[in-house]
Amino acid sequence: xxxxxxxxxxxEPDIFLFTExxxxxxxxxxxxxYSIEDDRVIKPLLIDGxxxxxxxxxxxxxxxxxxxxxxxxxxxxxEAARYVTDWFDLERNLHPFYQLLENxxxxxxxxxxxxxxxxxxxxxxxxxxxxCVVGQQINLTFAHKLxxxxxETYGTFITYESKRHYFFPEAEVLAGLAVDDLKELQFxxxxxxxxIGIAKDVADGSLKKQELVAYDETQKMLKRLKKIRGxxxxxxxxxxxxxxxxxxxITHGDTGLQSAVSQILGLDRKPTRKEVETFFEPFAGWESYxxxxxxxxxS
Numbered sequence: 001x002x003x004x005x006x007x008x009x010x011x012e013p014d015i016f017l018f019t020e021x022x023x024x025x026x027x028x029x030x031x032x033x034y035s036i037e038d039d040r041v042i043k044p045l046l047i048d049g050x051x052x053x054x055x056x057x058x059x060x061x062x063x064x065x066x067x068x069x070x071x072x073x074x075x076x077x078x079e080a081a082r083y084v085t086d087w088f089d090l091e092r093n094l095h096p097f098y099q100l101l102e103n104x105x106x107x108x109x110x111x112x113x114x115x116x117x118x119x120x121x122x123x124x125x126x127x128x129x130x131x132c133v134v135g136q137q138i139n140l141t142f143a144h145k146l147x148x149x150x151x152e153t154y155g156t157f158i159t160y161e162s163k164r165h166y167f168f169p170e171a172e173v174l175a176g177l178a179v180d181d182l183k184e185l186q187f188x189x190x191x192x193x194x195x196i197g198i199a200k201d202v203a204d205g206s207l208k209k210q211e212l213v214a215y216d217e218t219q220k221m222l223k224r225l226k227k228i229r230g231x232x233x234x235x236x237x238x239x240x241x242x243x244x245x246x247x248x249x250i251t252h253g254d255t256g257l258q259s260a261v262s263q264i265l266g267l268d269r270k271p272t273r274k275e276v277e278t279f280f281e282p283f284a285g286w287e288s289y290x291x292x293x294x295x296x297x298x299s
Contacts, residue, residue, distance in 0.1 A: 005072035009062040010081060015094040017116025018058035024120050024292075027299045029140055032148040032166050033127075042068070043087075044158050044165040047079045051158040053165055054080055063088070069160050086123040089245060094118075097286045101293075104282055106264055110293050119292050121242050125209040126202045127168045128243035129228075132235040133194045134187075149185040150195075174199035194230025201228065209243070218246050241288040249288045250280055260294035 012018070019039060026036045035042040040057045052070030056063055065084060070076065085091060101111040122128040134150070135143040154169040154177070174195060182192035201207035207228070215221045218240060225236040237249040251257055258270045261279055265271060271279070283290045 005077075006067040008065055008077055008081065009059065010065065010084060010090060012058075012061050012063060013090050013092070013094075015098060015116055016088075016090070016118060018063065020114060020117045021088055021120060023299070024117060024296060030144045030148060032144075032151045033168060035163075035165070042160075042165065044167055045080060045083055046156075046167045047076050050076065051156070051167070052076060052080065053158050053160050054084075056084060063090075069158055083123055086245065087121055089118040089121055092118070092245075092247075094289070097283075097289050100283055100286060107290075107293075110297075114293055114296050117293065117296060119241065119245065119247075119289060121245055123243060124168065125207075125212070125239070125243045126171050126198070128239045129198050129231070129235070130168075130174075130195055132238050133191055133198070133230050136191065136230075136235070146186060150182070150187075153185060171199045171202035175203040191230075197229050198231075212240075212244060218248050221246070241291065247288045248285055249291065250276065251291055252276065256295050256298055257291060260297050263297070264294075 022036055022039065022041060025031070025034065025041065033044070040055055042053065042055050044051065044053045046052070047070075050070055053068040055066045055068050057066075058064070063084065065080060067076070067080075098111050102108050122131065130150075131143075131147065134146050138146075151166045151168060154173050155166045157164040157166045159165075177192075177196055177199075179189055179192040179196065182195065183189060187195070198207070212221050212224060215224060221240050221244070222233075222236045225231050225239060226233070231239075232253075234251050234253040237251050238254075240246040241249040241251070252273055257276070261267075261271045261276055262269065265275070265279070267275075280287050280290060
C-alpha cells in the first residue's frame with residue numbers, strides 16, 4: 001500500500017516482531033551494509049543500476065518503508081518491497097513452527113522469549129556466498145571487519161546526511177581482482193581465491209540464483225553449491241537458508257550452533273553431527289528456523 005511516491009507499507013504477518021528482528025540484525029556487530037538507529041534500519045539498495053536508500057520502521061501492524069535517496073518510481077518501489085519481504089521472510093506462515101516449539105518442553109520457552117523473530121535473510125546470492133567464505137573459521141567480529149574492508153574498498157556508496165551507505169561490490173569488480181589485492185585486506189590466500197572464483201562464476205552467468213531455485217529440492221541445491229570451490233556443507237546450508245529461504249537446512253559445523261545445542265543438552269563438549277541431527281528431528285521441515293532460534297540464544 002503506497003502513501004506517496006516515496007513511502008509505502010507492507011502488512012506485517014502473524015508472529016512478527018520488528019524489534020526482535022532488529023535485535024538479531026544488530027547483536028553489536030559492525031555491519032557495513034545497513035544501519036540500525038532508534039528502532040529503525042536504513043538500507044541501501046541498488047535496483048536496476050539505480051542507487052537508492054530506504055528507512056524501515058514499525059508502524060503498528062505494518063512496516064513503513066521510506067525512500068530517503070534516489071528517484072521514486074513504480075519499479076523501484078516494487079523491487080524494494082520484494083527485497084524487504086524476502087529480507088524479513090514476511091510471507092512465511094510460522095504457526096506450524098511455533099506449534100512444534102510449544103510442544104517441545106526443553107524449547108517451549110522460545111515461542112514467548114523470541115516471539116516474532118524471522119529468518120533474517122540475505123536475498124542476494126553473491127553477497128551470501130561471499131559472506132560465508134569471509135566468515136569461514138574465524139570469529140564474527142573479525143569476519144565483519146574483513147567484510148567492511150572488502151565493501152569499502154571495492155563497493156560503491158550513496159551519501160545521505162553526510163554519511164556513506166555502502167553497496168556490496170559487484171561480481172564483475174571482484175572477478176577482476178588478483179589474489180594479492182585481497183591479501184592486502186587481510187584475507188588469506190585461500191579465501192581470496194574462493195571469493196574471486198565465485199565472483200567469476202556469477203559474473204559470467206555460470207552461477208545464478210534462478211538456477212538453484214529451479215532444482216526445487218534442497219539436496220539437489222546443496223549438491224550444486226558444493227561443486228563450487230570453497231563451498232562445503234556449512235556454507236551450502238547457510239546460503240540455502242539465508243539466500244533462498246529454504247526451511248530444512250542445518251549449518252553443520254557452525255560453532256555457535258554447536259555451543260547452543262551443547263548448552264541445552266548439558267554437554268561439556270561439542271555435540272557430534274549425529275547428536276545435532278537427532279536434536280533437530282522433531283522439527284523436520286523447520287530446521288532452518290530452529291537453527292536461527294538457537295543462534296538467538298547466544299545473544
